[in-house]
Every structure is written in structure tokens, then in C-alpha cells.
Amino acid sequence: MRIILILIALGAFIGLFVNAGHKLFLWFRPIFTGVGPVAFGISYGIFVAAVLVLFVLSRIPDSPVPRTVFLMDHYALGVIVLLMLFVNLADLALLLARLCHLIPTPLPQKAAITVGAAAVVLSVALSVYGGIHASKVQTVNYKIQMQEGNGDTDAMNIVLISDLHIGYVVDEKHVEKIVAAVNAAEPDLVCIAGDIFDGDMTAVKNPSVLQESLRSIKAPYGVYACLGNHDAGAGYEDMLKFLEKAQVHLLQDESVLIGNKMILAGRKDSGPIGGQGEARRELAEEAGMEHLPRIVLDHRPENIGSYNKSTDLILSGHTHRGQMFPFNLVTGIMLDMNYGYYRLGEEGPQAVVTSGAGTWGPPQRVGTDNEIAVIQVLLPVAEGGSLD
Numbered sequence: 001m002r003i004i005l006i007l008i009a010l011g012a013f014i015g016l017f018v019n020a021g022h023k024l025f026l027w028f029r030p031i032f033t034g035v036g037p038v039a040f041g042i043s044y045g046i047f048v049a050a051v052l053v054l055f056v057l058s059r060i061p062d063s064p065v066p067r068t069v070f071l072m073d074h075y076a077l078g079v080i081v082l083l084m085l086f087v088n089l090a091d092l093a094l095l096l097a098r099l100c101h102l103i104p105t106p107l108p109q110k111a112a113i114t115v116g117a118a119a120v121v122l123s124v125a126l127s128v129y130g131g132i133h134a135s136k137v138q139t140v141n142y143k144i145q146m147q148e149g150n151g152d153t154d155a156m157n158i159v160l161i162s163d164l165h166i167g168y169v170v171d172e173k174h175v176e177k178i179v180a181a182v183n184a185a186e187p188d189l190v191c192i193a194g195d196i197f198d199g200d201m202t203a204v205k206n207p208s209v210l211q212e213s214l215r216s217i218k219a220p221y222g223v224y225a226c227l228g229n230h231d232a233g234a235g236y237e238d239m240l241k242f243l244e245k246a247q248v249h250l251l252q253d254e255s256v257l258i259g260n261k262m263i264l265a266g267r268k269d270s271g272p273i274g275g276q277g278e279a280r281r282e283l284a285e286e287a288g289m290e291h292l293p294r295i296v297l298d299h300r301p302e303n304i305g306s307y308n309k310s311t312d313l314i315l316s317g318h319t320h321r322g323q324m325f326p327f328n329l330v331t332g333i334m335l336d337m338n339y340g341y342y343r344l345g346e347e348g349p350q351a352v353v354t355s356g357a358g359t360w361g362p363p364q365r366v367g368t369d370n371e372i373a374v375i376q377v378l379l380p381v382a383e384g385g386s387l388d
Contacts (some may be wrong), residue, residue: 017048017080020087027116030109051076055361058168061234062202071363074169075131078324078362082123085326090115130324130364135174137181138369142341142352143376146262146293146312154381156261159187159219160373162299162317163356165230167198170358172209178357178372179213185374189221189258192248193317193354194228194299199273201235207242214246221258224249226266226297228318230360233274251297253281261379263289266297285310293379301337301353304344313377314351321355325367 021044025037032040055077057063058070094115097103103111159182164170182190197204204210217223225248231239243250251266258264268280283296293312298304301316321339322328331338342351354373359365 016088017084019091020084021045021048023087023091024116024119027112030113048080051080059200059203061200067205071169074361074363075127078130078364079123079127081362082126082324083119086119086123087116090119126325126366127362127364130362130366134359134363134365134370135177136370137174137177137357138371139181139185139374140354140369140371141374141376143378144313144341144350144352145378147380154261154379156188156377156379157186158295158315158375158377159185159190160193160315160352160354160375161190161357162193162354163195163228163320163358163360164192165195165198165356165358165360166210167200167203169363170198172206172213174358175210175213179217181372183216183218185372187219187374189264190217190219190223191264191295191297191315192223192225193297193315194226194269195230195317195356195358195360196225196228196243196248197231197235197239198360199230199233199235201238201242204242211242211246214248222249223247224251224256224264224266224297226251226299227268227272227276228299229269229272232269232272232276236274236276252277253283255283255294257289257292262293262295262377264295264297267299267303269299270303271300293377295377296349301342301351302335304337304342304349304351307344307349309347309349311349314349315375316351316353317356319353319355320360321368323355323359323366323368324362324364328367 021041024044025032025040051073054065054070054073058065058073063070094103094107098105161178161182164175164178166175214223225243227250240250249256251264252268253266255263255265265283267283268276270280290310294310295313295315296307296311297315299316300318301314304314307314316337319331319335319338322331337351337353339353339355342353344351352373352375355368355371357370357372359370
């Protein structure tokens with residue numbers, strides 16, 4: 001059944017690209033003098049196929065494709081996807097307008113050229129804006145009460161980052177921006193909720209520089225991480241070595257006590273793209289520490305339903321909040337937990353889902369932000385003393 005759905009989605013995707021090419025030719029036909037539909041269709045098809053195929057080839061470990069080439073390809077991918085969407089939306093709008101007798105049939109040449117030009121200009125403009133916007137790292141803030149106490153609380157600042165996707169596009173320069181934003185927030189603890197890598201360690205350039213940058217994070221209680229679906233595959237062991245040298249403490253279905261204040265647990269991904277060593281296992285209960293608040297790093301927010309009231313807060317990423325318009329609208333409609341703060345029932349765990357600090361695929365952000373989340377957690381103080 002899953003294969004059938006994938007084939008249907010692939011067919012629809014190809015169909016939208018084909019229709020976009022057909023409409024572009026019809027709208028710009030007065031300009032393409034001497035160019036027939038066959039020649040245009042072949043040229044258009046080769047260009048689109050080349051961008052898509054090169055994107056796939058660039059993600060093969062030890063790919064011979066030069067980094068500059070696949071960077072250009074990733075940007076081109078964003079342009080053609082937006083162009084496909086805007087052309088098809090314009091075509092749909094024109095169809096509805098014709099059915100309502102709002103425009104003549106056939107469409108006048110000047111009007112057709114204007115529609116086509118608007119789709120092209122809008123696609124390029126949004127791609128340029130998205131690339132510039134994706135180079136920035138924003139900061140969002142949350143304040144969360146953990147458990148019930150005697151009224152006294154002790155605050156801890158936790159910085160949550162996720163979905164760096166270091167490798168194909170995200171490099172040491174962007175990681176330096178992330179680290180600068182993290183340090184500016186003066187965190188007590190830093191949590192990375194998975195997808196640190198983009199699935200291929202051979203695509204990580206200057207690993208020693210990246211490790212030095214991550215080691216420069218200033219947090220008294222350290223930096224902890226869980227695995228995401230892209231933190232897997234043939235380079236898994238090298239990923240572990242990288243994180244160890246970067247002084248990032250990886251939690252793989254295990255827990256750690258943070259300053260006698262709370263329990264922090266981290267999970268393997270529930271659907272990794274490749275192997276992550278041993279299979280994901282259930283978290284063990286921390287005997288004798290049930291009175292302490294418990295925070296869990298789990299890359300996928302949809303897993304919140306698998307936790308009970310013994311977990312107080314879940315920190316996730318994965319969704320990218322859709323990353324680019326109009327996908328941000330789609331994920332907002334389709335996903336129960338797409339972005340921001342959630343609470344599962346009155347007594348269930350709370351959750352924060354970040355849109356991520358990096359990008360996947362096109363290095364663009366339109367309608368969403370690369371961000372870090374600064375979470376002020378209010379921890380209950382035991383009666384008669386502080387948590388320290």
C-alpha cells in the first residue's frame with residue numbers, strides 16, 4: 001500500500017512539472033519564435049531532470065560531484081519547485097476565471113506573457129529572499145512550569161536546537177552563527193533534538209573546525225543530543241566519533257542526571273534512514289528519582305503519545321515547520337504538532353517543537369525561520385531547600 005501511495009505521489013509530482021512546462025511554453029510562445037513545442041519540451045525536461053538527478057547524485061557518499069556544483073543545484077531545486085507551484089496555481093486561477101466568464105478564451109498574448117513572467121519573477125524573488133533569510137538565525141522564547149511544588153521554583157535556561165543538517169549545504173559558517181546565538185542566550189543547558197548531520201559524513205567539510213565551534217558553546221551543564229532520522233547510515237560510527245570530539249554528549253535511549261535538578265533522556269529516532277546501531281528501545285525508569293522533573297529529547301514530535309505523566313517535557317524538531325512556502329501551510333494543516341508549544345491533555349507531557357536551525361534540500365526559508373529556542377524551565381524546589 002505504501003509503495004502504491006509513493007507511486008501516486010511521484011506521478012502527481014511529475015505531472016505538475018509537465019503541466020508547468022506546457023503552460024510556460026504556451027504563455028511565452030510569442031517570445032519563443034522559431035522554437036517548437038518538441039524542442040522546448042526536450043530542453044525543459046532535460047533541465048528539470050538534471051536538477052533532480054544531480055540532487056540525488058550529490059547525496060551518494062563520496063560523491064564525485066564538486067561541492068560548488070551541488071550547492072548551485074540545491075538553490076536551483078528551490079527555484080524550479082516554486083516555479084512549478086506558481087505556474088500550476090496560476091493555471092488553476094485562469095481556469096476558474098474562464099469558467100466564471102471573467103476572462104476571454106483564448107487568453108490575450110500580453111496577458112499570457114504577464115502571467116508567465118509573474119510566475120517566473122515571483123519564483124526567483126522568493127528563492128533569493130529564502131536564501132538570504134535562511135542565512136540568519138532567529139531566537140524564540142518559552143517559559144514552562146515543570147511539575148507542582150510548594151510554590152518555590154528554580155529557573156533553568158535550556159537552549160533547544162535541532163535539524164542542523166551539517167554536510168551538503170550547512171557548513172562551519174552557519175554553525176558559527178548558531179553557536180553565537182546559543183551563547184548570547186547564556187544557557188544553563190543546551191539540547192540538540194536530532195538531525196545534526198545530513199545523512200552523509202563524507203559531505204562534512206572541515207570537521208575539526210566544526211568540532212571546535214561546537215566545543216565553544218558555553219553551558220554549565222553541557223551539551224546533550226539525541227539522534228534524528230538523518231543521523232544514520234554508513235557514517236553512523238563516524239558521527240558518534242565526531243560528536244565525542246565536539247564534546248556533545250549523545251543520549252541513545254538513556255538518561256542522565258542534570259545537576260540534581262532534573263532527569264534528561266535522549267532517544268534514537270523511531271524511523272531512521274539507515275542504521276543507528278542497536279534498535280530503539282524503551283526508556284528505563286529512573287529508580288529513586290521519580291520526584292525529579294523529566295525532560296526527553298525525541299526528534300519526532302508525533303511520538304509524544306508514547307509518553308505518560310512520568311515525562312514532563314518533550315523537546316523535538318523534525319518538521320522544519322514546512323521550511324518553505326507553501327509547505328509551511330501544508331504541515332500546519334496536516335500535522336497535529338508542527339511547531340511551538342503543545343500539551344497532551346491536562347496531565348500529559350508538555351512539548352516544544354522547534355523549526356530547526358538549518359535546512360534540508362533547498363537552502364531557503366520562506367515563511368519560516370532558522371531558529372534556536374530558549375526555554376526558561378521553572379523547576380519545583382523541594383520543601384525546605386533549593387535544588388542545588
